[in-house]
Amino acid sequence: MxxxxxxxxxxxxxxxxxxxxxxxxxxxxxxxxxxxxxxxxxxxxxxxxxxxxxxxxxxxxxxxxxxxxxxxxxxxxxxxxxxxxxxxxxxxxxxxxxxxxxxxxxxxxxxxxxxxxxxxxxxxxxxxxxxxxxxxxxxxxxxxxxxxxxxxxxxxxxxxxxxxxxxxxxxxxxxxxxxxxxxxxxxxxxxxxxxxxxxxxxxxxxxxxxxxxxxxxxxxxxxxxxxxxxxxxxxxxxxxxxxxxxxxxxxxxxxxxxxxxxxxxxxxxxxxxxxxxxxxxxxxxxxxxxxxxxxxxxxxxxxxxxxxxxxxxxxxxxLERERPAYAVHGNMLYYVKDRFLRQLDFNSSKDTAVMQLRSGSKFPVFSMSYNPAENAVLLCTRATNLENSTYDLYSIPKESDSQNPDAPEGKRSSGLTAVWVARNRFAVLDRMHSLLIKNLKNEIVKKSGICVE
Missing domain, CATH: 2.130.10.10 (YVTN repeat-like/Quinoprotein amine dehydrogenase)
Incomplete structure (x- = not known):
């Protein structure tokens, strides 16, 4: 709320x-x-x-x-x-x-x-x-x-x-x-x-x-x-x-x-x-x-x-906000609309669908974190019951058919929110409100020892 x-x-x-x-x-x-x-x-x-x-x-x-x-x-x-x-x-x-x-x-x-x-x-x-x-x-x-x-x-x-x-x-x-x-x-x-x-x-x-x-x-x-x-x-x-x-x-x-x-x-x-x-x-x-x-x-x-x-x-x-999840990098705006990740070029005003998101969650994407070095995104879903909140990790395809962009393989895990903290690492706030650091390549979990109230 x-x-x-x-x-x-x-x-x-x-x-x-x-x-x-x-x-x-x-x-x-x-x-x-x-x-x-x-x-x-x-x-x-x-x-x-x-x-x-x-x-x-x-x-x-x-x-x-x-x-x-x-x-x-x-x-x-x-x-x-x-x-x-x-x-x-x-x-x-x-x-x-x-x-x-x-x-x-x-x-x-x-x-x-x-x-x-x-x-x-x-x-x-x-x-x-x-x-x-x-x-x-x-x-x-x-x-x-x-x-x-x-x-x-x-x-x-x-x-x-x-x-x-x-x-x-x-x-x-x-x-x-x-x-x-x-x-x-x-x-x-x-x-x-x-x-x-x-x-x-x-x-x-x-x-x-x-x-x-x-x-x-x-x-x-x-x-x-x-x-x-x-x-x-x-x-x-x-x-x-x-x-x-x-x-x-x-x-x-x-x-x-x-x-x-x-x-x-x-x-x-x-x-x-x-x-x-x-x-x-x-x-x-x-x-x-x-x-x-x-x-x-x-x-x-x-x-x-x-x-x-x-x-x-x-x-x-x-009950929820109308503003879509988005991230800005350079002249590009990435945002989620109708189960698609879309890209808007500020210079040309060209708006294209980059990829289709995997289905399976009835809740809208709440927040997004973009990694320009790896061209990857973390999409966080905030469920009404917070214990069911998840995040999806996607690598954005380099070449996509904007008419029918396929849904690439993404990795879904539980967590209240996730955000990039380095080129190959991201932080996840889990359901116990503990902060976890995950490696992009092999997702080796390292307990950071930090607890967020």
Whole structure:
């Protein structure tokens, strides 16, 4: 995990990335909402009109707005350019856990300890639908990214999927203001329901704290007080449990799909963030803090960035860097891209594939060390479990067919990293953090006696 930015504050209960600017909103347990520039590491603004903890927070995707929901039973819509609250929505009878804007329609979705989920029209500033059915606190509710669905998680141990197509059909257009008369439960005067339960997902043994849709697949992830992360699949007629990820040893606070990779991120009151392989249902990374329980996770909609809120602030982080492994010698840049070692000539701007790398590692090359005297490279792979990290030693072919460069024989060994220290010698940091010196010709290992902490 590459930590990009960290704050110290009261407990962070809600997070939201701005889709275009380098901003992140953090809603705090002490009632303050903070707006941070994570690139400049500065606090831009703060908003403190809520009375009590603020758990729900969300940027609007197009407008200069964000919405917040607090323990004061209030939903507030703010304009960050005007730096003030525009209006307050009242109706919930208990703590508000999450608040989210719809991606297209002028709607806000809120989940509350009053056991209801509400949909509000922020243009007409009215509640247009109330979803009832949970019989305990509703900890989370989110819109589907493209379909007329809502997913909710409750301490009644269920995850529910709601069909809200009836509500959409009453909107003439995405910008239309609703004028229909309907009852408090979302049923209009003619008995047609705006929102109906489509699936009830049962499988968690304790209260469910979070549920989220996959951005493109018919999948749901959930995290609960039974310390489990569950993956569910759904179709038009039913939904079922696919698998369970076990490893957390306290309540799972939040679980989200990685926007672009086959990964799930979860965090917990066990003071850890865990990364899971969706296909294998196994943990591939764990990041721990010594004293802080984690409460919420946020994924940037476009960038390789995540945020996690804990007892004493938040962190903004990446799982891996985008920059490829590279080395520069003279006018030549060597770098790794798409399983090829490539060479870029600064003078002519000619970019050619020098050789194909051997397959077998699912992890990207993390670093490179080039030996110009022997025309050889060390390519280091940093596995999520550091004990599985390896390095490959290649001799670069003198003549290569740039159209179809073959993969030469390379020697793979275990080690956290490797770097050239002389024409015919290189140093390897092994999994015990001891430094080994190896000979290029015969790889006779000489213990250097140095231990790197």
């Amino acid at each position: 590459l930590t990009k930015f960290e704050t110290k504050s009261a407990r962070v209960k809600g997070l939201s990335f701005h889709p275009k600017r380098p901003w992140v909103l953090a809603s705090l347990h002490n009632g303050v909402i903070q707006l941070w520039d994570y690139r400049m590491c500065t606090l831009i603004d703060k908003f403190d009109e809520h009375d009590g903890p603020v758990r729900g927070i969300d940027f609007h995707k197009q407008q200069p707005l964000f919405v917040s929901g607090g323990d004061d039973y209030k939903i507030k819509v703010w304009n960050y350019k005007l730096r003030r609250c525009l209006f307050t929505l009242l109706g919930h009878l208990d703590y508000i856990r999450t608040t989210f804007f719809h991606h297209e329609y002028p709607w806000i979705l809120s989940a509350s300890d009053d056991q209801t989920i509400r949909i509000w029209n922020w243009q007409s500033r009215t509640c247009v639908c109330v979803l009832t059915g949970h019989n305990h606190y509703v900890m989370c509710a989110q819109f589907h990214p493209s379909e007329d669905l809502v997913v909710s998680a409750s301490l009644d141990q269920t995850v529910r999927v709601w069909d809200i197509s009836g509500l959409r059909k009453k909107n003439l257009s995405p910008g239309a203001v609703e004028t229909e008369v309907r009852g408090i439960t979302g049923v209009d005067l003619f008995g047609a329901s705006d929102a109906v339960v489509k699936h009830v997902l049962e499988g968690h043994d304790r209260g469910v704290n979070w549920a989220a849709f996959h951005p493109s697949m018919p999948l749901i992830v959930s995290g609960a007080d039974d310390r489990q992360v569950k993956i569910w699949r759904m179709n038009e007629s039913k939904a079922w449990e696919l698998d369970t990820c076990r490893g957390h040893y306290n309540n799972v606070s939040c679980a989200v799909f990685h926007p672009r990779q086959e990964l799930i991120l979860s965090n917990s009151e066990d003071k850890s963030i865990r990364v899971w392989d969706m296909s294998k249902r196994t943990g591939v990374q764990t990041f721990r803090r010594d004293h802080d329980r984690f409460w919420v996770l946020g994924a940037h909609p476009n960038l390789n960035l995540f945020a996690a809120g804990h007892d004493s602030g938040m962190i903004v982080f990446k």
